[in-house]
Amino acid sequence: MTLTTDGVSLGYGDETVLDDVSIGVDSGEVLTVVGPSGTGKTTLLRLLSMFRRPNAGTVAWHGTDVWRLSDEERLAVRRQISMVFQExxxxxxxxxxxxxxxxxxxxxxxxxxxxxxxxxxxxxxxxxxxxxxxxxxxxxxxxxxxxxxxxxxxxxxxxxxxxxxxxPEIMLLDEPSSNLDPRNTAVLEEAILRAKARGVGVVVATHDMNQAERISDRIAFVYDGRVVESGPPERIFDDPRDQRTKRFVAGDLLYEVDDENALPTSASESPS
Amino acid sequence: MFFQLQLQLPDGGWTYVVSIILISLEVSLTAVGLSTLFSLPIALFVGFTDFPGKHIVTAVINTGMGFPSVVVGLLVLMLLSNSGPLGTFDRAFTPQAMIASQFVLATPVIMSVSLSAVESVEQSVRDAAFAMGGTDLDVGIVVIKEARYGIVTAVLAGFGRAISEVGSILIVGGNIVFSDGQSYTRTLTTAITVEARQGRYEVGLVLGTILLVLVLGVNWLGSWIRSKGRGERSA
Known part of the structure; x- marks a missing residue:
C-alpha cells in the first residue's frame, strides 16, 4: 500500500474523533470513505494529509511512519499527496x-x-x-x-x-461534489476516473452512496470514528455484514447522533 | 490668487511652498515606510499564532489608534531632548524627530488594519496552500497575497494619519524655516497653522488644497489598486 493508517486515533480534549482506524490506498485505485456526516471522514483525510499527528497509531508512506521522518523528508512525502476540500x-x-x-x-x-x-x-x-x-x-x-x-x-x-x-501519487478528496450540480458532479467523477487511469491513488470522503458505487474500487464505511466495514462496492452494497452499514446503504443512517434511540428511521425524517 | 500668494509668502516664494511639500512627503513617507516594515511582521505573527493574552495584545494595538498626537509629541520630545535618554543624539527639532513621532502615530493604524486583513483570510485558504505542499513560509506568502488589498488600505490609512498630523510634529519639529525661506521642519499642516495665525487665510487655503490633493491622490491610488484586484464571485 502507498499510504496507510494503522490503528490511528485522534481526539480533541475529551472527545474522540477517530478510534483505531486502519485503512490504506494504493496507486491506481479509488478508495471511498463513506459514512454519516460528522463521523470523522474529514479528520481522517486531514491525518492522511499530515495536518495533524495522530494521538496513537501510525500514518505510513510506503511502509515508513511519516511522523518519524525529519521535517524535510515529511515535506517531500507531503508533496506526493494533494488534497481537495469541500470548499x-x-x-x-x-x-x-x-x-x-x-x-x-x-x-x-x-x-x-x-x-x-x-x-x-x-x-x-x-x-x-x-x-x-x-x-x-x-x-x-x-x-x-x-x-x-x-x-x-x-x-x-x-x-x-x-x-x-x-x-501526485495520492489525491485526497473531501466531499468534492457535495455542493455541485449533476453536470459538474459528472465532470468531476470522470476526472477522478481519468486520474485513477493515470495511476493516481484516490481517497474520496463522501456520504453519497450512489457516487461511491460509481467510482470506487473499495469502500470503507466509517461510523462513530471507527471503520465498521470495508470491501469492494458490490459486497458492501449487496451483502453488508454490519447492521449500521445496512442501514446506511438503505438510506436510513444519514447523520451521526449520540443517542441511538434518536436515529432517524428514514431519509425523509432526517434533520435538515 | 496664485499671483497674490507669491506676493504674500515669506521669503522664498514658491521655493518655500515646494520645500514644505517636500518635507511633508519626506517625513510622512519615511515614517510610513518604516512603520510598515515594523508593523507587518507583527500583524502576521499575531494573526497567525494563538498565544495567551492575544486578545490583550490586539486590544492594545487597536487602542493605539486613538493616541492623542500631542501626547505622543510630548513623549518623543522628552526622549530626544538634551536631558532625555536619547539626548546625546541631538535629534530634537529635526525631521528625524518628526519621523519618530509620525512613526509612533502611524504604527497602530497600519498594524491594526493589517492584522484585520490577515485575520480575514479564511483558514481554508491556508489549508489549501499547506495541502498543496506549501511550507509555513509558503502559507505565509499566500496569506500576505490574499490580504494584499487590506494591507494597501492599512498603509494608506497610516499615510493619511501621518501627513495630516499637526500637534506632535509641531512639538518635536519646532516648525522651523531657514532665513532663505527653505523649510527645515515646517510641513503643510504646520504651515497652515502659521498662515492662519498671521491672518493669511488665502495662503492657508492654498496649502490646505495642496494637502487635500495629496491625500485624495493617495486614496484614489488605493481605491484603484483595490478595484483592480477585486474578484467578483458569481453563482
Whole structure:
C-alpha cells in the first residue's frame, strides 16, 4: 500500500474523533470513505494529509511512519499527496496561477523568481501538467479568469485541477461534489476516473452512496470514528455484514447522533 | 490668487511652498515606510499564532489608534531632548524627530488594519496552500497575497494619519524655516497653522488644497489598486 493508517486515533480534549482506524490506498485505485456526516471522514483525510499527528497509531508512506521522518523528508512525502476540500478554497488570482500553485512551491526560490520575471514580461506559458489538468476538468478556456469569478462548480473543478497538476501519487478528496450540480458532479467523477487511469491513488470522503458505487474500487464505511466495514462496492452494497452499514446503504443512517434511540428511521425524517 | 500668494509668502516664494511639500512627503513617507516594515511582521505573527493574552495584545494595538498626537509629541520630545535618554543624539527639532513621532502615530493604524486583513483570510485558504505542499513560509506568502488589498488600505490609512498630523510634529519639529525661506521642519499642516495665525487665510487655503490633493491622490491610488484586484464571485 502507498499510504496507510494503522490503528490511528485522534481526539480533541475529551472527545474522540477517530478510534483505531486502519485503512490504506494504493496507486491506481479509488478508495471511498463513506459514512454519516460528522463521523470523522474529514479528520481522517486531514491525518492522511499530515495536518495533524495522530494521538496513537501510525500514518505510513510506503511502509515508513511519516511522523518519524525529519521535517524535510515529511515535506517531500507531503508533496506526493494533494488534497481537495469541500470548499474550493481558491486564491484570489487567475485560474492558471491557482493551478500552478502546487508546482510553484516545489521550485527553488531562484527558479520562482526567474519564472515570476518571465511572467511579468509577458511569458504566460503553462507547464504541460497544468495544461493537462485544466483540460481534464474542461476549463482550459477559463485559464485567464480570476478564480473568484467562477461558479461554485467551476471553482471546485479548478481545485481538482490544482491538486492534479502536481502529478501526485495520492489525491485526497473531501466531499468534492457535495455542493455541485449533476453536470459538474459528472465532470468531476470522470476526472477522478481519468486520474485513477493515470495511476493516481484516490481517497474520496463522501456520504453519497450512489457516487461511491460509481467510482470506487473499495469502500470503507466509517461510523462513530471507527471503520465498521470495508470491501469492494458490490459486497458492501449487496451483502453488508454490519447492521449500521445496512442501514446506511438503505438510506436510513444519514447523520451521526449520540443517542441511538434518536436515529432517524428514514431519509425523509432526517434533520435538515 | 496664485499671483497674490507669491506676493504674500515669506521669503522664498514658491521655493518655500515646494520645500514644505517636500518635507511633508519626506517625513510622512519615511515614517510610513518604516512603520510598515515594523508593523507587518507583527500583524502576521499575531494573526497567525494563538498565544495567551492575544486578545490583550490586539486590544492594545487597536487602542493605539486613538493616541492623542500631542501626547505622543510630548513623549518623543522628552526622549530626544538634551536631558532625555536619547539626548546625546541631538535629534530634537529635526525631521528625524518628526519621523519618530509620525512613526509612533502611524504604527497602530497600519498594524491594526493589517492584522484585520490577515485575520480575514479564511483558514481554508491556508489549508489549501499547506495541502498543496506549501511550507509555513509558503502559507505565509499566500496569506500576505490574499490580504494584499487590506494591507494597501492599512498603509494608506497610516499615510493619511501621518501627513495630516499637526500637534506632535509641531512639538518635536519646532516648525522651523531657514532665513532663505527653505523649510527645515515646517510641513503643510504646520504651515497652515502659521498662515492662519498671521491672518493669511488665502495662503492657508492654498496649502490646505495642496494637502487635500495629496491625500485624495493617495486614496484614489488605493481605491484603484483595490478595484483592480477585486474578484467578483458569481453563482
Amino acid at each position: 474550493p478554497s481558491l486564491f484570489n488570482a487567475p485560474v492558471a496561477r491557482n493551478v500552478l500553485y502546487g508546482r510553484r512551491v516545489r521550485h527553488s526560490w531562484r527558479e520562482r523568481v526567474r519564472r515570476r520575471v518571465r511572467n511579468a514580461v509577458g511569458d504566460h506559458s503553462m507547464t504541460e501538467a497544468a495544461h493537462t489538468a485544466l483540460e481534464t476538468v474542461g476549463l482550459l478556456d477559463k485559464r485567464d479568469r480570476n478564480a473568484l469569478s467562477l461558479s461554485g462548480g467551476e471553482a471546485q473543478r479548478v481545485a481538482f485541477a490544482r491538486a492534479l497538476a502536481v502529478d
